[in-house]
Amino acid sequence: MKCRIWAVLAILLVVAASDCVLAVNESLLQKVMAERMSDKRLSETILGALAFLEDRQVRPRPGKLSCEFDSSDEGDGCDTRMSINIPFRENIGLPAPKQIKARNRSGEWASYIHFLPNKIGFKGRSPAAVQDSNLFMTAFIAYPLFLFDESALPPEKQHVNLMLRLAMQNIQSFKREDAYNFWAVLPGSVGKSPRTGPFNILVEQLELLGRAYINPKLAKFFARLAKGQQTPPKFWLEACLDLKNNPTGADALFNIPNDADDTSTAVAIQHFFSQRFPDSGIVPDHAALVRIPEYRDIGRPREDGRDGWKGKDTGAYLTWLKDESQPVFERPEVGIIPLAVNNVDVVVNSNVLFAMALTGSKDLPGYDDCARLIRRAAETRSWPEAGLYYPQNMIFPYSASRAYRDGNAREPDVKAAMQYILRDLIKAQVEWGNKNPTRRGAFPGGDDKSDHLSTGLAVISLINIGRINAAEIGLEKEYDAALRSGIDYLLEQCIWQKPKNPDTRGKFKTPAGKCATWMSGLFFAASFWDLAHWRSQAFTISIVLEALTKYALAYDLDLAPMGARRIKLRP
Numbered sequence: 001m002k003c004r005i006w007a008v009l010a011i012l013l014v015v016a017a018s019d020c021v022l023a024v025n026e027s028l029l030q031k032v033m034a035e036r037m038s039d040k041r042l043s044e045t046i047l048g049a050l051a052f053l054e055d056r057q058v059r060p061r062p063g064k065l066s067c068e069f070d071s072s073d074e075g076d077g078c079d080t081r082m083s084i085n086i087p088f089r090e091n092i093g094l095p096a097p098k099q100i101k102a103r104n105r106s107g108e109w110a111s112y113i114h115f116l117p118n119k120i121g122f123k124g125r126s127p128a129a130v131q132d133s134n135l136f137m138t139a140f141i142a143y144p145l146f147l148f149d150e151s152a153l154p155p156e157k158q159h160v161n162l163m164l165r166l167a168m169q170n171i172q173s174f175k176r177e178d179a180y181n182f183w184a185v186l187p188g189s190v191g192k193s194p195r196t197g198p199f200n201i202l203v204e205q206l207e208l209l210g211r212a213y214i215n216p217k218l219a220k221f222f223a224r225l226a227k228g229q230q231t232p233p234k235f236w237l238e239a240c241l242d243l244k245n246n247p248t249g250a251d252a253l254f255n256i257p258n259d260a261d262d263t264s265t266a267v268a269i270q271h272f273f274s275q276r277f278p279d280s281g282i283v284p285d286h287a288a289l290v291r292i293p294e295y296r297d298i299g300r301p302r303e304d305g306r307d308g309w310k311g312k313d314t315g316a317y318l319t320w321l322k323d324e325s326q327p328v329f330e331r332p333e334v335g336i337i338p339l340a341v342n343n344v345d346v347v348v349n350s351n352v353l354f355a356m357a358l359t360g361s362k363d364l365p366g367y368d369d370c371a372r373l374i375r376r377a378a379e380t381r382s383w384p385e386a387g388l389y390y391p392q393n394m395i396f397p398y399s400a401s402r403a404y405r406d407g408n409a410r411e412p413d414v415k416a417a418m419q420y421i422l423r424d425l426i427k428a429q430v431e432w433g434n435k436n437p438t439r440r441g442a443f444p445g446g447d448d449k450s451d452h453l454s455t456g457l458a459v460i461s462l463i464n465i466g467r468i469n470a471a472e473i474g475l476e477k478e479y480d481a482a483l484r485s486g487i488d489y490l491l492e493q494c495i496w497q498k499p500k501n502p503d504t505r506g507k508f509k510t511p512a513g514k515c516a517t518w519m520s521g522l523f524f525a526a527s528f529w530d531l532a533h534w535r536s537q538a539f540t541i542s543i544v545l546e547a548l549t550k551y552a553l554a555y556d557l558d559l560a561p562m563g564a565r566r567i568k569l570r571p
Contacts, residue, residue, distance in 0.1 A: 028557070029554050029557060029558070032554045032557060033552065033553060033554050033565075036551065036552050036554065037552055041491055042487075042491065042548060042551075042552060043552070044510060044511055044516075045491055045494050045516045045548060046545065046548050046549055046552065046567070047508045047509065047510050047516075048494070048496065048508070048510045048511070048514065048515055048516025049515075049516045049541050049542075049544060049545040049548070050148070050159075050160065050508050050545065051499065051504055051507065051508040051510050051514075051515045051516070052499075052515035052516060052517055052538070052541050053109070053141065053145070053163060053538060053541065053542060053545070054159050054160075054163060054504055054507055054508070055069070055499040055500055055501050055504040055515055056068065056069045056109055056110065056500065056537075056538050057069065057107065057108070057109055057163055057166060057167075057538075058070065058071055058104050058105065058106055058107065058108050058109065058110065059071055059074075059106050059107070059166060060074035060075030060076075060106060061075070061501060062075075062076075063076070064076055064077055064078060064079045065078060065079060065500075065501070066078065066079055066081045066093050066500070067079065067080050067081055067102035067103075067104055067110075067131060068081065068083075068091070068093060068110045068131070068500075069110065069500060069501070071104060071105070071106045072101070072102060072103045072104050073103065073104075073105070074106055078102065078104070079095075080095075080096040080100055080101055080102040081093035081094060081095065081096060081102070082094045082095070082096045082100075082128060083112050083128065083129040083130070083131060084127065084128055085114075085121070085122070085125040085126065085127055085128070085129060086122075086127075087122045087123075090125055090519065090520060090537070091112065091129070091520075091537065102131055102199075102200055103133070103199035103200060104131065104133050104199065105133050105170055105173065105184070106166055106169070106170065107138060107166035107167045107168070107169050107170030107171075108133055108134075108137065108138045108167070108170050109137060109138065109141045109536060109538035109539070109542075110131055110132075110536065110538065111131070111132050111133075111134065111137040111534055111535065111536035111538075111539065112129035112130060112131055112132060112520075112534070112535055112536065113129060113130045113132050113198065113201075113532050113533070113534060114126035114129045114532065114533045114534075114535060115129075115130075115531065115532050116225075116229065116530065116531065116532075117530075117532075117533050118229065118447075118530050119225065119226075119228075119229055119530070123449045123450060124447075124448060124449050124450065124522050124533060124535070125520075125535065129535070130198070130200050130201060131200055132198050132199075132200065132534065133183075133184065133198070133199050134174075134182050134183055134198075134534075135170075135171055135174040135180060135181070135182060135183075135262045135265065135266060136182060136261070136262055136265060136524070137523075137534075137536055137538075137539055138167050138170050138171055139167075139171055139265045139266060139268075139269045140265070140539060140542065140543075141167070141536070141538050141539055141542040142163065142164060142167035142168075142171075142269060142542075143269065143272075143542065143546065144542055144543075144545045144546035144549060145160050145163055145164050145167075146164075146272045146276060146562065146563055146566075147546070147549045147550070147553070147562075147563070147566050147567060148160045148549075148566055148567050148568075148569060149566040149567065149568040149569065150568075150569050151568070152568060152569070152570045152571065153569060153570070153571060154571075157571070159507050159508075160569070161276075161277075164273065164276065164277075165277070165280075167269075168269065168270075168273050168280075168282060171266050171269055171270075172266075172282075174262065174266070175266075175285075175288075176196065176258050176334075176335075177258070177334065178258075178287065178288060178291055179258035179259075179263045179288045179291045179292075179321050180258055180259075180262045180263040180265075180266040180285075180288060181196050181256065181257075181258050181259070181262060181335070182196070182256060182259060182261075182262050183196040183197050183198060183254065183256070184196065184197075184199070186199075188248060188251055189202075189203035189204070189250070189251055190203060190207070190243075190247075190248055190249035190250055190251045191247050191248030191249065191251055191332065193248055193251070193332040193333045194333055195248070195251045195252075195254065195255035195332070196254065196255055196256055196335065197251075197254035197255060198254065201254070203250045203251055203253075203254075204250075206250050206253055206254070207241065207249065207250035210237045210240070210241055210250060210253065211241060213234070213237060214234050214237050214238050214241070229530035229531075230528040230529050230530040230531065231528050231530060231531050232339075232527070232528055232531060233339075236338075236339055236340075237253075239328070239329075239340075240252040240253055240336075245329060246329040247329075247332075248329070248332045248336075251332070252329065252332065252336040255332060255335050255336050256320070256335050256336065256337075256338060257320045257321055257322040257334055257335030257336070257337060258291075258320075258321045258322075258334070258335065259319055259320055259321060259348070260292045260295070260317050260318065260319055260320075260321060260348050260349075260351075260352050261319065261345070261347075261348040261351055261352075261389075263285075263288050263289065263291065263292060263321065263355075264289065264292065264348075264351045264352040264354065264355035264356070265351055265355070266285065266288070267284050267285050267286075267288060267289045267355045267359060268284075268351075268354055268355040268358055268359075268407075270282055270283065270284045270285060271284045271355075271358050271359055272562070272563070275563070284359045286359065286361070289355060289356065289359065289361060289364075290361075290364060291321055292317055292321065292352055292364075292366075293317070293364050293365040293366045294321070295317065295318040295320070295321055295322075295323075295342065296315055296316065296317055296318060296365070296366050296369070297310070297313060297314045297315060297316050297317070297318060297344050298313050298315055299313065300313075300324070300342075301325075302324065302341050303341070303343075304339075304341050304342070304343035304344075304388070306343065306385075306388055307343050307344045307345070307386070307388060309376075309377070309380065309382040309385070309386055310344050310346075310373060310376070310386070314344060314369060314372075314373055315366055315368075315369030315370075315372075316344050316349050316366065316369050316370050316372075316373040317344070317348065317349050317352050317366055317370055318342040318343065318344060319342060319343050319344070319345050319348050319388075319389075320335075320337045320338075320342050322334060322335060322337055322342075324337055324340070324341055324342040328340040338527050339527065343388055344373070345386070345387055345388045345389055345390070346373060346374060346377040346382070346383060346386040346387055346396060346400075347386075347387040347389070347390045347395055347396055347399050348387075348389075349370045349373050349374060350374055350396065350399035350400045350402075350403050351399055351403070352370060353367070353370050353371060353374065353400075353403040353407065353409050353414070354399070354402055354403035354406065354407040354409065355407070356370075356407075356409075357403060357407035357408050357409035358406070358407040358408065362409075368411070368413075371409065371411045371413040371414050372413050374400050374403075374413065374414060374417050375413040375414065375416050375417040375420075377396065377400075377417075378400070378416075378417035378418075378420040378421050378424075379416070379417070379420050381420075381424065383396040383397075384396055384446050384447075388527070389524050389525060389526075389527070390523070390524050390525070391446060391447035391448070391522060391524075391525050391529045391533070392445055392446060392447070392448050392453065392454065392457070392521065392522050392523055392524070393428075393443070393444055393445050393446030393447075393448065393454055394443055394445065394446075394453075394454045394455075394457035394458045394461065395457060395523065395524075396421075397421045397424075397425060397457065397458060397461035398457040398458075398460055398461050398464075398543075400414070400417055400418070400421065401418060401421065401460070401461040401464035401465050402460075402464060404417075404418055404464065404465070405463075405464035405465070405466070405555075405559065405561070405562070406464065406561060406562035408561060415469070418465045418469055419465075419469055419472070419473050421461065421465065422462070422465050422469060422470060422473070422475065422479070423473070423475070425443070425458055425461060425462060425482065426475065426478050426479070426482050428443055428444055428458075429441070429442070429443050429458070429482050429485070429486070431444075432444045432451075439451060439489070440485060440489070441455070441485035441486050441488055441489030441492075442454070442455045442486070442489050443455045443457075443458035443459075443486065445521060445522065447522060447525075447529065448521050448522035450519050450520075450521050450522075451521075452490070452493055452518040452519050452521055452540055452544070453518075453519075453520070453521020453522070453523070453539070453540040453543060454521060455486055455489055455490055455493075456490060456518075456540065456543035456544040456546070456547045457543055458486060459483065459486040459487060459490065459547040459551070460543065460546055460547045460550065462479065462482060462483045462486065462556065463483065463547070463550045463551060463555050463556045464550075464555075466555075466556055466557070466558065466559050467479055467480070467556050467557055468558070468559060483551070483556060486547075487547070487548065487551050490518070490544050490547060490548065491548075493518055494516050494517070494518065495516075495517045495518065496511060496512070496514040496515070496516060496517070497514055497515055497517050498513075498514055498515070499513065499514070499515050516541070517537065517541060518537070518540050518541055518544055519537070519540065520535040520536055520537040520539070520540050521535065521539075521540045522534075522535055523535065523536065523539055549567060552567070553565040553566070553567065
């Protein structure tokens with residue numbers, strides 16, 4: 001693709017005849033977009049981020065290359081590399097012992113599990129991390145690619161479309177019976193029942209560690225190691241490893257049920273994919289989506305305890321798609337609910353609201369209750385703690401605003417939540433800049449001590465909420481300043497690196513053929529936050545790409561839905 005930056009980028013305007021689009025003078029939009037696109041730094045950085053995602057997507061590449069981006073199970077396989085992190089550099093790929101064989105799946109981007117990062121790590125990154133394969137990362141990283149249009153290019157030059165097709169194939173592979181799971185289904189290791197779990201963590205090793213953790217003789221050692229950390233209670237490990245009551249043993253530690261989060265995320269991506277590729281045969285999996293309302297926060301005799309902010313009987317959606325009243329280890333083929341109790345997560349509910357509104361399923365039971373839950377979290381400032389699996393400060397503003405803007409969830413409760421969130425975002429940015437004068441424009445990540453990902457998420461949230469909402473509450477000037485300074489910070493923090501794959505050069509015309517990169521950020525965590533964190537550089541870059549692209553397309557000036565304006569790539 002021989003591109004000449006914005007000279008070969010044009011805006012594809014899609015006229016949306018919908019009441020969700022507020023009228024904005026088209027000439028004004030064109031003027032603003034032209035001004036923003038004249039910023040060479042912005043245009044080059046967008047292309048550089050696209051180049052990174054193309055360079056690092058896992059696929060069967062010629063030769064035996066790093067497992068970070070070369071498929072393990074297709075072609076000639078991959079070279080297993082260990083992810084090593086030092087204070088000023090992350091994910092150094094060092095040769096692994098021969099007995100270790102990494103696995104991945106085509107279409108995904110590498111993410112990494114960091115164990116006890118706050119105890120033994122640096123800035124949230126453990127010295128050694130484990131590469132993971134999961135639905136969630138693939139779906140979120142692919143999302144901003146829908147903001148680009150390649151219809152003017154010949155098929156062999158449509159690199160964005162190829163990334164989307166590979167990602168969609170990957171996402172489909174995580175279906176487990178009637179809904180979707182975070183991890184792939186694998187053969188049982190201890191028991192005969194199939195299980196889910198990460199490819200690159202052996203159950204045998206996990207069992208040894210678990211038995212050591214509950215061994216009274218080692219109690220003092222683990223007490224020192226876990227001091228000040230949120231780690232799993234011993235009763236749960238003891239229950240899982242008790243083969244008399246749980247024949248699947250240590251398999252249960254990762255064998256999670258299907259969940260509302262991954263199911264709704266998969267359905268949302270299927271929606272956009274079916275619009276992009278109408279002849280693909282992919283359609284939104286409505287049958288999976290309607291499974292979610294079967295599990296709601298109504299009349300439950302037990303509570304998780306960590307979600308006490310919500311109150312009782314909210315009617316909102318539960319995380320796990322399994323009946324918590326059943327014996328905990330019954331039906332292991334459909335998964336084991338962690339700690340034997342379900343819960344209500346506001347980020348999960350935001351993602352469900354997004355998928356339901358997007359697919360015209362607002363009539364499903366619990367939809368209005370879900371909207372009220374999101375308002376309550378925003379109004380009472382219960383986030384980020386209300387996101388039980390999301391220690392990242394800015395993921396709730398992102399997910400809730402995406403439901404509002406891209407999903408067209410414009411109910412009064414959701415709109416009110418947007419204005420609460422907007423005030424808090426502007427305040428958080430100012431306070432963070434006052435505490436960190438060299439990082440003005442950034443947004444705090446909470447448990448994430450880096451701020452590239454958190455700033456990208458917050459900037460998208462501002463854009464999704466829109467200047468229209470800022471004007472309604474008299475914060476136009478503050479809104480404009482927050483958005484522009486956030487964009488500037490992301491551009492300033494960009495690090496240009498050579499691509500890992502020689503064939504990436506020339507696909508996107510970038511300075512010296514390099515890729516635009518930012519540091520990985522903390523996205524989600526285990527049930528107990530300090531035990532394990534998930535990070536992915538590709539995820540951070542995809543979020544920054546969405547922020548920069550939506551800004552270039554002036555999505556902040558109206559409430560046009562996702563895809564109403566796209567960057568059109570030309571030869």
